[in-house]
Amino acid sequence: MVNRSDLVVIGISVGLALGLLLALLLFFAIKWFNDRSRLRRCANEQNGPTLPVHTAKRGVVIPDDSANTASPENAAVTQHQSRWNHHNKDLTVSASGIPRYHYKDIQKATQNFTTILGQGSFGPVYKAVMPNGGLAAAKVHASNSSQGDKEFHTEVSLLGRLHHRNLVNLIGYCVDKSHQMLIYEFMSNGNLENFLYGGEETRILSWEERLQIVLDISHGIEYLHEGAVPPVIHRDLKSANILLDHSMRAKVADFGLSKEMVLDRMTSGLKGTHGYMDPTYISTKKYTMKSDIYSFGVIILELITAIHPQQNLMEYINLASMSPDGIDEIVDQKLVGNASIEEVRLMAKIANRCVHKTPRKRPSIGEVTQFILKIKQGRSRGRRQDTMSSSFSVGDVEDLSRVISRIKDQHVELGLLAGVKEEDHQERNNTTAL
Numbered sequence: 479m480v481n482r483s484d485l486v487v488i489g490i491s492v493g494l495a496l497g498l499l500l501a502l503l504l505f506f507a508i509k510w511f512n513d514r515s516r517l518r519r520c521a522n523e524q525n526g527p528t529l530p531v532h533t534a535k536r537g538v539v540i541p542d543d544s545a546n547t548a549s550p551e552n553a554a555v556t557q558h559q560s561r562w563n564h565h566n567k568d569l570t571v572s573a574s575g576i577p578r579y580h581y582k583d584i585q586k587a588t589q590n591f592t593t594i595l596g597q598g599s600f601g602p603v604y605k606a607v608m609p610n611g612g613l614a615a616a617k618v619h620a621s622n623s624s625q626g627d628k629e630f631h632t633e634v635s636l637l638g639r640l641h642h643r644n645l646v647n648l649i650g651y652c653v654d655k656s657h658q659m660l661i662y663e664f665m666s667n668g669n670l671e672n673f674l675y676g677g678e679e680t681r682i683l684s685w686e687e688r689l690q691i692v693l694d695i696s697h698g699i700e701y702l703h704e705g706a707v708p709p710v711i712h713r714d715l716k717s718a719n720i721l722l723d724h725s726m727r728a729k730v731a732d733f734g735l736s737k738e739m740v741l742d743r744m745t746s747g748l749k750g751t752h753g754y755m756d757p758t759y760i761s762t763k764k765y766t767m768k769s770d771i772y773s774f775g776v777i778i779l780e781l782i783t784a785i786h787p788q789q790n791l792m793e794y795i796n797l798a799s800m801s802p803d804g805i806d807e808i809v810d811q812k813l814v815g816n817a818s819i820e821e822v823r824l825m826a827k828i829a830n831r832c833v834h835k836t837p838r839k840r841p842s843i844g845e846v847t848q849f850i851l852k853i854k855q856g857r858s859r860g861r862r863q864d865t866m867s868s869s870f871s872v873g874d875v876e877d878l879s880r881v882i883s884r885i886k887d888q889h890v891e892l893g894l895l896a897g898v899k900e901e902d903h904q905e906r907n908n909t910t911a912l
Protein backbone atom coordinates (compact mmCIF):
# COMPACT_ATOMS: atom_id res chain seq x y z
CA MET A 479 0.00 0.00 0.00
CA VAL A 480 1.31 3.41 -0.93
CA ASN A 481 1.56 5.73 2.05
CA ARG A 482 0.80 9.45 2.11
CA SER A 483 4.39 10.65 1.95
CA ASP A 484 5.05 8.49 -1.16
CA LEU A 485 2.03 10.05 -2.80
CA VAL A 486 3.38 13.54 -2.10
CA VAL A 487 6.77 12.60 -3.63
CA ILE A 488 5.09 11.12 -6.72
CA GLY A 489 2.89 14.22 -7.03
CA ILE A 490 5.86 16.58 -6.80
CA SER A 491 7.84 14.52 -9.35
CA VAL A 492 4.97 14.47 -11.84
CA GLY A 493 4.46 18.20 -11.28
CA LEU A 494 8.15 18.91 -11.87
CA ALA A 495 8.21 16.72 -14.99
CA LEU A 496 5.14 18.52 -16.36
CA GLY A 497 6.66 21.92 -15.51
CA LEU A 498 9.89 20.97 -17.26
CA LEU A 499 7.97 19.78 -20.32
CA LEU A 500 5.99 23.03 -20.44
CA ALA A 501 9.19 25.10 -20.04
CA LEU A 502 10.80 23.16 -22.92
CA LEU A 503 7.75 23.64 -25.10
CA LEU A 504 7.74 27.37 -24.30
CA PHE A 505 11.49 27.62 -25.05
CA PHE A 506 11.12 25.98 -28.49
CA ALA A 507 8.06 28.06 -29.32
CA ILE A 508 9.91 31.31 -28.53
CA LYS A 509 12.98 30.15 -30.49
CA TRP A 510 10.81 29.26 -33.53
CA PHE A 511 9.04 32.61 -33.36
CA ASN A 512 12.34 34.55 -33.10
CA ASP A 513 13.89 32.66 -36.03
CA ARG A 514 10.87 33.39 -38.17
CA SER A 515 10.88 37.12 -37.43
CA ARG A 516 14.66 37.30 -38.03
CA LEU A 517 14.25 35.63 -41.43
CA ARG A 518 11.42 37.98 -42.32
CA ARG A 519 13.53 40.95 -41.26
CA CYS A 520 16.43 39.72 -43.43
CA ALA A 521 14.16 39.27 -46.43
CA ASN A 522 12.83 42.81 -46.06
CA GLU A 523 16.33 44.24 -45.67
CA GLN A 524 17.43 42.49 -48.86
CA ASN A 525 14.66 44.29 -50.65
CA GLY A 526 16.29 47.65 -49.95
CA PRO A 527 17.94 48.03 -46.57
CA THR A 528 17.97 51.80 -46.58
CA LEU A 529 14.45 52.19 -47.87
CA PRO A 530 11.78 53.06 -45.40
CA VAL A 531 9.24 50.23 -45.59
CA HIS A 532 5.76 49.98 -44.29
CA THR A 533 3.42 47.10 -43.92
CA ALA A 534 0.36 47.26 -46.06
CA LYS A 535 -2.83 45.26 -45.70
CA ARG A 536 -2.42 41.58 -44.94
CA GLY A 537 1.27 41.94 -44.14
CA VAL A 538 2.55 42.70 -47.64
CA VAL A 539 5.72 44.77 -47.36
CA ILE A 540 5.99 47.42 -50.03
CA PRO A 541 8.97 49.70 -50.58
CA ASP A 542 8.01 53.26 -49.72
CA ASP A 543 8.34 54.51 -53.29
CA SER A 544 5.66 52.20 -54.51
CA ALA A 545 3.56 52.83 -51.48
CA ASN A 546 0.54 54.07 -53.38
CA THR A 547 -1.44 51.12 -52.15
CA ALA A 548 -4.64 52.63 -53.48
CA SER A 549 -3.30 52.61 -57.04
CA PRO A 550 -4.65 50.01 -59.47
CA GLU A 551 -1.07 48.74 -59.91
CA ASN A 552 -0.92 47.71 -56.28
CA ALA A 553 -4.48 46.48 -55.93
CA ALA A 554 -3.56 43.06 -57.26
CA VAL A 555 -0.42 42.88 -55.18
CA THR A 556 -1.58 40.57 -52.40
CA GLN A 557 -3.27 38.20 -54.81
CA HIS A 558 -0.15 38.23 -56.95
CA GLN A 559 2.07 37.40 -54.01
CA SER A 560 0.34 34.13 -53.17
CA ARG A 561 0.87 32.97 -56.75
CA TRP A 562 4.59 33.79 -56.41
CA ASN A 563 5.26 32.00 -53.17
CA HIS A 564 5.76 28.51 -54.53
CA HIS A 565 8.34 29.81 -57.00
CA ASN A 566 10.49 31.52 -54.43
CA LYS A 567 11.23 28.58 -52.22
CA ASP A 568 14.53 28.23 -54.05
CA LEU A 569 15.31 31.93 -54.24
CA THR A 570 19.04 32.40 -53.65
CA VAL A 571 20.92 35.36 -52.31
CA SER A 572 24.25 36.75 -53.61
CA ALA A 573 27.28 37.37 -51.41
CA SER A 574 26.14 40.96 -50.99
CA GLY A 575 22.67 39.86 -49.86
CA ILE A 576 20.91 40.70 -53.13
CA PRO A 577 18.17 38.14 -53.95
CA ARG A 578 18.64 36.21 -57.17
CA TYR A 579 15.56 35.44 -59.28
CA HIS A 580 14.86 32.88 -61.96
CA TYR A 581 14.14 34.09 -65.46
CA LYS A 582 10.58 32.74 -65.29
CA ASP A 583 9.99 34.74 -62.11
CA ILE A 584 11.01 37.98 -63.82
CA GLN A 585 8.99 36.95 -66.85
CA LYS A 586 5.97 36.67 -64.56
CA ALA A 587 6.78 39.88 -62.65
CA THR A 588 6.97 41.85 -65.90
CA GLN A 589 3.90 40.11 -67.34
CA ASN A 590 6.12 38.68 -70.04
CA PHE A 591 8.01 41.95 -70.52
CA THR A 592 5.00 44.00 -71.52
CA THR A 593 5.44 47.45 -69.91
CA ILE A 594 8.60 49.14 -71.12
CA LEU A 595 9.82 52.04 -68.99
CA GLY A 596 12.72 53.08 -71.17
CA GLN A 597 15.60 51.99 -73.29
CA GLY A 598 19.21 52.34 -72.21
CA SER A 599 22.48 51.38 -73.81
CA PHE A 600 22.45 48.03 -71.95
CA GLY A 601 18.98 47.17 -73.17
CA PRO A 602 15.32 47.78 -72.30
CA VAL A 603 13.94 48.50 -68.82
CA TYR A 604 10.57 46.91 -67.85
CA LYS A 605 8.10 47.56 -65.07
CA ALA A 606 7.70 44.61 -62.70
CA VAL A 607 5.65 43.58 -59.67
CA MET A 608 7.98 41.70 -57.35
CA PRO A 609 7.10 38.75 -55.08
CA ASN A 610 6.75 41.05 -52.08
CA GLY A 611 4.23 43.10 -54.04
CA GLY A 612 6.48 46.10 -54.53
CA LEU A 613 6.98 47.68 -57.93
CA ALA A 614 10.39 47.40 -59.55
CA ALA A 615 12.27 48.16 -62.76
CA ALA A 616 13.93 45.21 -64.50
CA LYS A 617 16.92 46.25 -66.58
CA VAL A 618 17.53 43.56 -69.16
CA HIS A 619 21.05 43.31 -70.49
CA ALA A 620 21.13 42.94 -74.24
CA SER A 621 21.84 39.36 -75.27
CA ASN A 622 24.96 40.49 -77.14
CA SER A 623 26.45 41.68 -73.85
CA SER A 624 30.14 40.85 -73.69
CA GLN A 625 29.99 40.41 -69.93
CA GLY A 626 30.31 36.85 -68.66
CA ASP A 627 28.29 35.47 -65.74
CA LYS A 628 31.28 35.68 -63.41
CA GLU A 629 31.80 39.38 -64.15
CA PHE A 630 28.08 39.97 -63.82
CA HIS A 631 28.08 38.33 -60.36
CA THR A 632 31.04 40.51 -59.37
CA GLU A 633 29.16 43.57 -60.52
CA VAL A 634 26.06 42.56 -58.54
CA SER A 635 28.20 42.09 -55.43
CA LEU A 636 29.73 45.53 -55.93
CA LEU A 637 26.37 47.18 -56.52
CA GLY A 638 24.79 45.31 -53.64
CA ARG A 639 27.03 47.00 -51.11
CA LEU A 640 25.93 50.48 -52.17
CA HIS A 641 22.81 51.67 -50.41
CA HIS A 642 21.66 55.22 -49.92
CA ARG A 643 18.32 56.98 -50.01
CA ASN A 644 19.53 59.13 -52.92
CA LEU A 645 20.66 56.18 -55.03
CA VAL A 646 18.32 53.98 -57.06
CA ASN A 647 18.99 50.82 -55.09
CA LEU A 648 19.48 47.38 -56.58
CA ILE A 649 16.92 44.99 -55.07
CA GLY A 650 17.52 41.83 -57.09
CA TYR A 651 19.15 40.25 -60.09
CA CYS A 652 18.78 37.36 -62.48
CA VAL A 653 21.37 35.24 -64.25
CA ASP A 654 19.62 32.41 -65.99
CA LYS A 655 20.97 30.73 -69.13
CA SER A 656 21.70 33.61 -71.50
CA HIS A 657 19.70 36.15 -69.48
CA GLN A 658 21.21 38.81 -67.26
CA MET A 659 19.00 41.32 -65.49
CA LEU A 660 19.29 43.87 -62.72
CA ILE A 661 16.19 44.66 -60.66
CA TYR A 662 15.96 48.17 -59.22
CA GLU A 663 13.52 49.94 -56.97
CA PHE A 664 10.79 51.58 -59.05
CA MET A 665 10.91 55.34 -59.58
CA SER A 666 7.38 56.31 -60.49
CA ASN A 667 8.15 59.77 -61.93
CA GLY A 668 10.78 58.57 -64.39
CA ASN A 669 13.83 60.57 -65.30
CA LEU A 670 14.69 64.25 -64.85
CA GLU A 671 15.48 64.71 -68.55
CA ASN A 672 11.84 64.06 -69.45
CA PHE A 673 10.69 66.68 -66.95
CA LEU A 674 13.00 69.32 -68.37
CA TYR A 675 12.43 68.67 -72.06
CA GLY A 676 9.23 66.65 -72.16
CA GLY A 677 7.14 69.22 -74.05
CA GLU A 678 4.01 71.22 -73.28
CA GLU A 679 2.10 68.55 -71.36
CA THR A 680 4.95 67.89 -68.93
CA ARG A 681 4.41 69.34 -65.50
CA ILE A 682 6.65 72.31 -64.70
CA LEU A 683 9.24 71.78 -61.99
CA SER A 684 9.07 74.58 -59.44
CA TRP A 685 12.25 76.29 -58.24
CA GLU A 686 11.78 74.67 -54.80
CA GLU A 687 11.63 71.24 -56.44
CA ARG A 688 14.73 71.98 -58.50
CA LEU A 689 16.63 73.09 -55.40
CA GLN A 690 15.65 69.88 -53.60
CA ILE A 691 16.60 67.79 -56.64
CA VAL A 692 20.07 69.39 -56.74
CA LEU A 693 20.50 68.68 -53.03
CA ASP A 694 19.34 65.07 -53.41
CA ILE A 695 21.75 64.47 -56.29
CA SER A 696 24.54 66.04 -54.28
CA HIS A 697 23.84 63.72 -51.34
CA GLY A 698 23.82 60.70 -53.68
CA ILE A 699 27.18 61.64 -55.23
CA GLU A 700 28.59 62.48 -51.80
CA TYR A 701 27.81 58.95 -50.68
CA LEU A 702 29.53 57.47 -53.76
CA HIS A 703 32.62 59.70 -53.50
CA GLU A 704 33.01 60.02 -49.76
CA GLY A 705 30.83 57.43 -48.05
CA ALA A 706 31.36 54.23 -50.04
CA VAL A 707 34.40 52.06 -49.31
CA PRO A 708 36.17 51.96 -51.70
CA PRO A 709 34.85 55.17 -53.27
CA VAL A 710 32.82 54.96 -56.47
CA ILE A 711 33.10 57.32 -59.43
CA HIS A 712 29.84 57.41 -61.37
CA ARG A 713 31.29 58.19 -64.84
CA ASP A 714 27.93 58.85 -66.51
CA LEU A 715 26.07 61.52 -64.56
CA LYS A 716 23.35 63.12 -66.72
CA SER A 717 19.73 64.21 -66.30
CA ALA A 718 18.56 60.90 -67.85
CA ASN A 719 20.29 59.10 -64.98
CA ILE A 720 18.52 61.11 -62.30
CA LEU A 721 15.25 59.38 -61.43
CA LEU A 722 12.35 60.84 -59.46
CA ASP A 723 10.14 59.05 -56.96
CA HIS A 724 6.45 59.62 -56.27
CA SER A 725 7.19 62.75 -54.22
CA MET A 726 9.68 64.14 -56.75
CA ARG A 727 12.69 63.30 -54.62
CA ALA A 728 15.71 62.54 -56.77
CA LYS A 729 17.94 59.48 -56.80
CA VAL A 730 21.06 58.83 -58.82
CA ALA A 731 20.81 55.79 -61.11
CA ASP A 732 23.29 53.73 -63.11
CA PHE A 733 26.13 54.08 -60.61
CA GLY A 734 28.89 51.51 -60.40
CA LEU A 735 28.03 49.87 -63.72
CA SER A 736 30.98 48.71 -65.72
CA LYS A 737 30.52 50.24 -69.13
CA GLU A 738 32.73 47.57 -70.66
CA MET A 739 29.56 46.03 -71.99
CA VAL A 740 29.13 48.85 -74.46
CA LEU A 741 32.76 49.05 -75.47
CA ASP A 742 32.05 47.69 -78.90
CA ARG A 743 29.74 50.62 -79.58
CA MET A 744 32.36 53.14 -78.72
CA THR A 745 34.38 54.95 -81.28
CA SER A 746 36.74 56.91 -79.09
CA GLY A 747 37.38 54.67 -76.09
CA LEU A 748 35.72 57.28 -73.88
CA LYS A 749 32.95 56.37 -71.47
CA GLY A 750 30.23 58.87 -70.73
CA THR A 751 27.64 60.92 -72.58
CA HIS A 752 28.26 63.70 -75.05
CA GLY A 753 27.54 67.09 -73.48
CA TYR A 754 28.23 65.92 -69.94
CA MET A 755 31.82 64.78 -70.36
CA ASP A 756 34.63 66.63 -68.62
CA PRO A 757 36.82 68.21 -71.34
CA THR A 758 39.91 67.33 -69.28
CA TYR A 759 38.87 63.67 -69.35
CA ILE A 760 38.39 63.88 -73.12
CA SER A 761 41.92 65.22 -73.58
CA THR A 762 43.75 63.15 -70.94
CA LYS A 763 41.53 60.00 -70.89
CA LYS A 764 41.90 60.13 -67.10
CA TYR A 765 38.60 60.06 -65.26
CA THR A 766 38.57 61.45 -61.73
CA MET A 767 35.97 62.43 -59.15
CA LYS A 768 36.29 65.96 -60.51
CA SER A 769 34.97 64.65 -63.83
CA ASP A 770 31.78 63.61 -61.98
CA ILE A 771 31.69 67.12 -60.47
CA TYR A 772 31.85 68.58 -63.99
CA SER A 773 28.87 66.46 -65.12
CA PHE A 774 26.96 67.43 -61.97
CA GLY A 775 27.64 71.12 -62.77
CA VAL A 776 26.11 70.54 -66.22
CA ILE A 777 22.99 69.00 -64.61
CA ILE A 778 22.62 72.03 -62.29
CA LEU A 779 22.89 74.32 -65.32
CA GLU A 780 20.20 72.26 -67.07
CA LEU A 781 17.92 72.73 -64.07
CA ILE A 782 18.47 76.50 -64.20
CA THR A 783 18.17 76.98 -67.96
CA ALA A 784 16.26 73.96 -69.29
CA ILE A 785 18.72 73.96 -72.19
CA HIS A 786 19.95 70.48 -73.13
CA PRO A 787 23.73 69.96 -73.03
CA GLN A 788 23.49 68.53 -76.52
CA GLN A 789 21.76 71.74 -77.63
CA ASN A 790 24.74 74.00 -76.94
CA LEU A 791 24.16 74.59 -73.25
CA MET A 792 27.82 75.31 -72.59
CA GLU A 793 27.97 77.83 -75.44
CA TYR A 794 25.07 79.69 -73.81
CA ILE A 795 26.78 79.54 -70.44
CA ASN A 796 29.97 80.97 -71.94
CA LEU A 797 27.97 83.78 -73.57
CA ALA A 798 26.16 84.46 -70.29
CA SER A 799 29.42 84.61 -68.36
CA MET A 800 30.39 87.69 -70.36
CA SER A 801 28.10 89.85 -68.23
CA PRO A 802 27.86 89.80 -64.41
CA ASP A 803 24.22 88.75 -64.31
CA GLY A 804 24.28 86.99 -67.64
CA ILE A 805 22.61 83.91 -66.20
CA ASP A 806 19.36 85.95 -65.84
CA GLU A 807 19.20 86.02 -69.63
CA ILE A 808 19.21 82.28 -70.10
CA VAL A 809 17.22 81.20 -67.08
CA ASP A 810 14.35 78.79 -67.86
CA GLN A 811 11.41 81.04 -68.81
CA LYS A 812 9.14 78.83 -66.75
CA LEU A 813 10.99 80.07 -63.67
CA VAL A 814 10.52 83.78 -64.44
CA GLY A 815 8.20 85.11 -61.75
CA ASN A 816 8.51 81.94 -59.71
CA ALA A 817 12.05 81.89 -58.42
CA SER A 818 14.35 84.03 -56.33
CA ILE A 819 16.87 85.73 -58.62
CA GLU A 820 19.46 85.65 -55.89
CA GLU A 821 19.07 81.91 -55.35
CA VAL A 822 19.26 81.27 -59.09
CA ARG A 823 22.47 83.31 -59.29
CA LEU A 824 23.98 81.51 -56.30
CA MET A 825 23.12 78.17 -57.82
CA ALA A 826 24.64 79.24 -61.15
CA LYS A 827 27.76 80.31 -59.26
CA ILE A 828 28.30 76.85 -57.77
CA ALA A 829 27.49 75.22 -61.13
CA ASN A 830 30.08 77.41 -62.84
CA ARG A 831 32.67 76.36 -60.29
CA CYS A 832 31.79 72.71 -60.97
CA VAL A 833 32.38 73.13 -64.72
CA HIS A 834 35.65 75.03 -64.24
CA LYS A 835 38.07 73.96 -66.95
CA THR A 836 40.77 73.20 -64.36
CA PRO A 837 39.62 70.13 -62.39
CA ARG A 838 41.58 71.14 -59.31
CA LYS A 839 39.60 74.38 -59.09
CA ARG A 840 36.30 72.51 -59.02
CA PRO A 841 34.77 72.01 -55.55
CA SER A 842 34.56 68.63 -53.88
CA ILE A 843 31.07 67.13 -53.62
CA GLY A 844 31.05 67.89 -49.88
CA GLU A 845 31.60 71.57 -50.62
CA VAL A 846 28.80 71.56 -53.19
CA THR A 847 26.41 70.03 -50.66
CA GLN A 848 27.33 72.66 -48.06
CA PHE A 849 26.80 75.44 -50.58
CA ILE A 850 23.35 74.18 -51.58
CA LEU A 851 22.39 73.68 -47.95
CA LYS A 852 23.30 77.31 -47.30
CA ILE A 853 21.02 78.45 -50.12
CA LYS A 854 18.20 76.35 -48.66
CA GLN A 855 18.83 77.59 -45.13
CA GLY A 856 18.79 81.20 -46.34
CA ARG A 857 15.45 80.47 -47.95
CA SER A 858 13.94 78.93 -44.83
CA ARG A 859 15.05 81.93 -42.79
CA GLY A 860 13.03 83.97 -45.25
CA ARG A 861 16.00 86.18 -46.15
CA ARG A 862 15.43 86.07 -49.84
CA GLN A 863 11.91 87.16 -50.60
CA ASP A 864 12.56 88.78 -53.96
CA THR A 865 11.18 86.81 -56.86
CA MET A 866 12.11 87.06 -60.51
CA SER A 867 8.94 89.07 -61.16
CA SER A 868 9.34 91.45 -58.23
CA SER A 869 12.88 92.30 -59.20
CA PHE A 870 11.93 93.48 -62.70
CA SER A 871 10.24 96.85 -63.20
CA VAL A 872 7.54 97.33 -65.88
CA GLY A 873 10.14 98.82 -68.22
CA ASP A 874 12.36 95.85 -67.61
CA VAL A 875 9.67 93.48 -68.83
CA GLU A 876 10.11 94.87 -72.33
CA ASP A 877 13.88 94.55 -71.98
CA LEU A 878 13.40 91.00 -70.84
CA SER A 879 11.30 90.02 -73.82
CA ARG A 880 13.92 91.60 -76.12
CA VAL A 881 16.61 89.61 -74.34
CA ILE A 882 14.60 86.43 -74.67
CA SER A 883 14.07 86.90 -78.39
CA ARG A 884 17.79 87.64 -78.76
CA ILE A 885 18.53 84.41 -76.97
CA LYS A 886 16.11 82.58 -79.26
CA ASP A 887 17.96 83.99 -82.30
CA GLN A 888 21.25 82.91 -80.77
CA HIS A 889 19.70 79.49 -80.19
CA VAL A 890 18.94 79.14 -83.90
CA GLU A 891 22.38 80.47 -84.91
CA LEU A 892 24.20 78.21 -82.50
CA GLY A 893 22.02 75.33 -83.63
CA LEU A 894 23.13 75.90 -87.22
CA LEU A 895 26.75 76.33 -86.19
CA ALA A 896 26.66 73.18 -84.14
CA GLY A 897 24.90 71.22 -86.86
CA VAL A 898 28.12 69.85 -88.20
CA LYS A 899 29.35 68.98 -84.73
CA GLU A 900 26.06 67.29 -83.94
CA GLU A 901 26.39 65.07 -86.98
CA ASP A 902 29.78 63.97 -85.72
CA HIS A 903 28.16 62.90 -82.53
CA GLN A 904 25.09 61.40 -84.10
CA GLU A 905 26.07 57.82 -83.47
CA ARG A 906 26.94 58.49 -79.88
CA ASN A 907 23.73 60.47 -79.31
CA ASN A 908 21.68 57.56 -80.54
CA THR A 909 23.26 55.15 -78.14
CA THR A 910 23.40 57.88 -75.45
CA ALA A 911 26.18 56.29 -73.43
CA LEU A 912 29.55 55.77 -74.99
Ligand SMILES: Nc1ncnc2c1ncn2[C@@H]1O[C@H](COP(=O)(O)OP(=O)(O)OP(=O)(O)O)[C@@H](O)[C@H]1O
Nearest residue numbers: 595596597598599603615662663664665669910911
Ligand atom coordinates in the same frame (compact mmCIF):
# COMPACT_ATOMS: atom_id res chain seq x y z
N1 LIG B 1 14.35 52.22 -61.50
C1 LIG B 1 13.63 52.75 -62.47
N2 LIG B 1 12.36 53.13 -62.26
C2 LIG B 1 11.64 53.70 -63.25
N3 LIG B 1 12.11 53.92 -64.48
C3 LIG B 1 13.36 53.56 -64.76
C4 LIG B 1 14.19 52.94 -63.78
N4 LIG B 1 15.39 52.69 -64.34
C5 LIG B 1 15.32 53.12 -65.59
N5 LIG B 1 14.11 53.64 -65.87
C6 LIG B 1 13.67 54.23 -67.13
O1 LIG B 1 14.32 53.57 -68.19
C7 LIG B 1 15.11 54.51 -68.93
C8 LIG B 1 16.36 53.80 -69.42
O2 LIG B 1 17.17 53.54 -68.31
P1 LIG B 1 18.68 53.11 -68.43
O3 LIG B 1 19.31 53.38 -67.12
O4 LIG B 1 18.78 51.73 -68.96
O5 LIG B 1 19.23 54.00 -69.58
P2 LIG B 1 19.79 55.47 -69.60
O6 LIG B 1 20.36 55.82 -68.27
O7 LIG B 1 18.70 56.37 -70.11
O8 LIG B 1 20.89 55.34 -70.68
P3 LIG B 1 22.31 54.64 -70.56
O9 LIG B 1 22.11 53.22 -70.21
O10 LIG B 1 22.82 54.83 -71.93
O11 LIG B 1 23.05 55.40 -69.51
C9 LIG B 1 15.38 55.65 -67.95
O12 LIG B 1 15.65 56.85 -68.60
C10 LIG B 1 14.09 55.70 -67.16
O13 LIG B 1 13.13 56.47 -67.84
